Amino acid sequence: MAKKGLDDQGKGLGRREVLECMVWAGTxxxxxxxxxxPHSVGLIGEAAAAEPTGFTFLQMSDSHIGxxxxxxxxxxGTLREAVAKVKAMQAKPSFIIHTxxxxxxxxxxxxxxxxxxxGETGVQVHxxxxxxxxxxxxxxxxxxxxxxxxxxxxxxxxxxxxxxHFIGLVNVVDLKGGGLGNLGAEQLAWLEADLKGKSNSTPIxxxxxxxxxxxxxxxxxxxxxxxxxxxxxxRFGSVTVLNGHIHxxxxxxxxxxxxxxxxSTAFPQPAPGTAxxxxxxxxxxxxxxxxxGLSTVTVVQGNKPLAIVDKTLAG
Amino acid sequence: MQxxxxxxxxxxxxxxxxxxxxAVMLLGPAVGGLLAFGxxxxxEENVVTIDNFTFTAPELTVAVGTTVKWVNHDDIPHTVVxxxxxxxxxxxxxxxxxxxxxxxxxxxxxxxxxxxxxxxxIIVK
Numbered sequence: 001m002a003k004k005g006l007d008d009q010g011k012g013l014g015r016r017e018v019l020e021c022m023v024w025a026g027t028x029x030x031x032x033x034x035x036x037x038p039h040s041v042g043l044i045g046e047a048a049a050a051e052p053t054g055f056t057f058l059q060m061s062d063s064h065i066g067x068x069x070x071x072x073x074x075x076x077g078t079l080r081e082a083v084a085k086v087k088a089m090q091a092k093p094s095f096i097i098h099t100x101x102x103x104x105x106x107x108x109x110x111x112x113x114x115x116x117x118x119g120e121t122g123v124q125v126h127x128x129x130x131x132x133x134x135x136x137x138x139x140x141x142x143x144x145x146x147x148x149x150x151x152x153x154x155x156x157x158x159x160x161x162x163x164x165h166f167i168g169l170v171n172v173v174d175l176k177g178g179g180l181g182n183l184g185a186e187q188l189a190w191l192e193a194d195l196k197g198k199s200n201s202t203p204i205x206x207x208x209x210x211x212x213x214x215x216x217x218x219x220x221x222x223x224x225x226x227x228x229x230x231x232x233x234x235r236f237g238s239v240t241v242l243n244g245h246i247h248x249x250x251x252x253x254x255x256x257x258x259x260x261x262x263x264s265t266a267f268p269q270p271a272p273g274t275a276x277x278x279x280x281x282x283x284x285x286x287x288x289x290x291x292x293g294l295s296t297v298t299v300v301q302g303n304k305p306l307a308i309v310d311k312t313l314a315g
Numbered sequence: 316m317q318x319x320x321x322x323x324x325x326x327x328x329x330x331x332x333x334x335x336x337x338a339v340m341l342l343g344p345a346v347g348g349l350l351a352f353g354x355x356x357x358x359e360e361n362v363v364t365i366d367n368f369t370f371t372a373p374e375l376t377v378a379v380g381t382t383v384k385w386v387n388h389d390d391i392p393h394t395v396v397x398x399x400x401x402x403x404x405x406x407x408x409x410x411x412x413x414x415x416x417x418x419x420x421x422x423x424x425x426x427x428x429x430x431x432x433x434x435x436x437i438i439v440k
Contacts (some may be wrong), residue, residue, distance in 0.1 A: 069409070071389040105392060105408060112335050131429040135392060135406035177426030178434050219368070220432035277367035280390050 055162040056084060058093040059124070059207070059308075060294040061244030062264030064132065066104035066112045071267040071280030072288060075104070079117050081313050082265040082294050086121045093296065094161060096123050099244035099262060100130025100172070100209030106142055114181055115146070129155055130209040130245060131172040140173065156187050158194050164299055165198060167191065169208035171223045181210030181223035181245075188228050200235050203299065207242040213252070213259055216272035221246050230257065240297070240308075246278075249310055250289075263293040289314035362386060363435060366409070367394050368427075370435035377439055382416040394428040403428070 059138070060082065067075040086093070096118070103110035118125050127147040134140035144155055151157040154173040159166050169191070171181035198204075205287075206212070212229060214222030223229075231291075234238045239257040245267035252259040267280045268291035283291060293312035364371050365387040377383060385395045387407040395404040395413055401423055404413035417423070417439040427433035 071390065105406060132392070135394070135429070137405065172429075174432040175426075175428060177396070177424060177431055218432065220430050262334045277369070277389070279368065 016212055027147075030310070032070050042199070050261040055164075056091060056093045056298045057161075058096045059099060059242050059260075059262050059297060060096055060265060061099040061262040061294075062101040062130065062247055064101055064264065064266035066102040066107060066110035067266050067280075069280060071282050072292075076113055076117065078289070078292055078313060079114070081289070083117050083120055085294065085311065085313070086123065089296075093123055096121065096125045097166075097168075097242060098125050098127045099207050099242055100128050101132045101244060101264075102130070104132055104138040104266075106133055106181070108142065111142065111146055126159070126166070126168060126207075126209055127155075128168045128170055129134055129172055131175075134172060141171065152190055153184075153186055156190065162299060164203045164205055167194065167204065167206040169206060169212075169229065171208045171210045171212070171226070176224070179224045180214065180217065180220050181208075181212075181226070183223060183225050183229055183258045188225065191229055192232055196299070198236075201237050203238040203240075204233055204236045205240045205242065205297075206233065209243065210245045210263055211243040211259070212241055212251070215246060215250055215261070219222055219278040220274065221272065221278070237258075242295075245287055247281075253306075255296075258308075260295070262295050263291065263310065263312065265292050265294065265313070268292070325432055360384075365389055365427075365433075368393075368433050370425075370427075370433060373434070374436045374438065377417060377437060379417060379420050379439055381439070382414050382435055384412055384414040386410065386412045393430065393433065395425055395426040398424040398426070 018166060019278045023234045035117075063145060064075045065079065086096070098118075099197075129140065129143045129147075133143045136142040140154060148155045154170040155168075156266050157168050164243075167189065169183060171183050173182065174184060175182050206229070208223070210223055211221055212223045212226035214226070216222070229267070230239075232243075234257075237256055241257060241259045243259070243261045244264070246261050247264035247267065248261065248271065249263060250261045252260070268283060269278050271282045281291075290312050296309045296311065298309075350380065361375065361377055361381055361383045363375060363385045365382060365385060368389065368391075370385075375383065385404065385407070387393050387409060391407055392406045392408050392411075394406055395402070395415075397403065402415045402425075404415075406429070407413055417437065420439045423437040423439065425435050425437070
């Protein structure tokens with residue numbers, strides 16, 4: 001998988017350049033969680049032996065259906081390419097987690113197009129909204145009508161699969177001026193109740209649109225009360241946090257928690273502080289697909305690894 | 316204003332350092348007056364632009380009854396939301412605009428409901 005990320009195509013890139021490339025293009029860093037302790041096993045390609053054999057699911061993010069500006073005039077087209085990769089996977093994932101910004105402007109036609117293309121995967125999708133999905137006239141009603149069945153509040157919920165407890169959180173609603181993403185007291189109380197009675201050995205995967213941890217405050221890349229949610233999760237031996245919003249890979253391991261942000265399938269955004277704003281990053285057309293992609297997560301029960309593999313559309 | 320600009324352009328190459336100080340001193344009030352006129356002209360339009368996730372001007376002072384217009388120049392939608400819910404725009408896509416007329420005096424802090432690190436202020440006197 002994604003071995004192409006390390007392919008220098010005969011140009012003879014040095015190790016440093018390859019590493020820089022990896023950071024940018026996000027062709028993949030593989031990491032594992034063994035016995036509740038996460039550790040990186042290196043770059044994809046080096047660790048290509050880790051062919052998924054367990055329970056797998058896919059993270060897709062920031063499809064921005066309806067976006068048609070210079071950074072990618074055809075966001076639906078690149079989503080179709082991503083979905084083609086999913087359809088071509090030998091081992092079909094159990095489901096897809098979409099970490100928000102399904103649409104660009106919350107228009108019915110945008111949701112329709114997204115549903116149609118994701119439907120082609122034949123795989124169930126678990127959604128959480130991004131801020132672009134709740135800008136209809138009634139501020140989120142369109143999203144909840146489509147995807148909110150069985151959810152609480154603005155669309156948060158949890159479910160269990162293969163012994164893993166999955167929690168979808170909403171941190172794009174009722175944002176406060178000058179602040180960051182927001183979960184709110186009601187959702188935090190629900191989370192506390194949801195976790196009650198769960199044993200510390202239950203693997204947890206929590207997903208939301210905006211990163212729960214603060215990645216770059218100046219651009220609002222973080223969640224105001226994210227720490228409160230993470231505190232509730234601290235006692236668990238294995239916590240994986242999946243986010244979107246920043247359209248680039250960022251990974252961090254902190255104690256038993258592993259944080260991962262996904263690539264967008266629509267357009268890249270600049271690295272923190274490298275541009276005047278976090279707006280869409282214009283890259284040469286032949287490089288766009290190296291900056292878009294999806295992530296596969298493999299969960300193997302017992303002392304086997306939980307691994308995330310990022311794959312670009314070009315890879 | 317154009318006339319003055321032409322005048323400055325025509326005369327400036329001939330300035331020596333000593334004379335230019337005198338010229339600036341003489342021109343000072345005139346230029347100041349023009350700047351003030353420019354400020355009034357801009358205020359009459361009362362447009363706040365959104366570029367690069369920033370409200371410009373971030374702070375604007377207007378008279379009661381003034382209509383302020385926000386225009387989004389970004390490739391990403393933004394909203395304009397007053398802290399105490401005095402006003403709230405719909406999502407503004409690229410080049411969309413939103414206007415609000417301030418009927419009473421006060422300070423109105425606002426932000427983008429999608430990217431709340433974007434903040435601005437309208438002072439109505």
